[in-house]
Amino acid sequence: MGAAVALPSWYSLRTVSRLRCRVTNGLRDSRNFKSLPTSTTIDQPTEQTGIESTASGRQRVSALVALTILEVLQASDRPFEVFEEEDTSITMPRRLGLSDAVERRIRTYQKETRKGNKISDEEFADLVRLVVKRPDARAIFLECGARLAGKLPRRPGLMPRRLGLALAKRRVRKRLRALFGRRIGGFADGGFILEGRSLLFIQSDSGGDACSLVSGLCSATLSGSIQDPPTISHIACEAREDAYCRWGPQ
Secondary structure (H helix, E strand, O other), rough: OOOOOOOOOOOHOOOOOOOOOOOOOOOOOOOOOOOOOOOOOOOOOOOOOOOOHHHOOEEEEHHHHHHHHHHHHHHHOOOOOOOOOHHHHHHHOOOOOHHHHHHHHHHHHHHHHHHHOEEEEHHHHHHHHHHHHHHHHHHHHHHHHHHOOOOOOOOOOOHHHHHHHHHHHHHHHEEEHHHHOOOOOOOOOOOOOOOOOOOOOHOOOOOOOHHHHHHHHHHHHHHHOOOOOOOOOEEHHHHHHOOOOOEOOO
């Protein structure tokens, strides 16, 4: 098996502005990103350190979750505009989402997703750590959650709001269990309030950004279940020394 591919270096924001290249969120100054820890090297073989090296743990997280994280990462690092004569390998900072290593992992996860395969909690945590180093980490996790909500009705049916909320709760519970292979929290009585303690997200990211994935999934599900849905926010978090994580209307 081939040797590990080194992650690309990052250049300063001045490089982009000087070359008039508009880019999306995700640019970071080289002072904020020197190198990834060995445990998050993307292209390592299984017997070495890297994302694949954690596959020996219990595998119960859907490969679709891993695929979605890397696809959103790639989309976030893709420029809005590139001049026709421009060589982006020279004029653009080489960012992780645009690297060959990420592209190869995306193709691998696409195959794993089609087979219905799973990844371990440790592999999920390694992917989370790739994202939380970025200034746009919360936005990336929100988008991941929205995509992972799955196919929903184009517009909610003309059903009573109370019934629509009950249906949305059921969809969220089932979807989270299907994606992560376990129960993720529980809904409190009354409105749309999801609560949980010591969940996979906070275990993978002690800063709490990964919890935004649940916010995105809940908001997208509500949008397909009721009319005039509220935006679901992460209103309490163990990362902020709250007793538990809570998601609900702000």
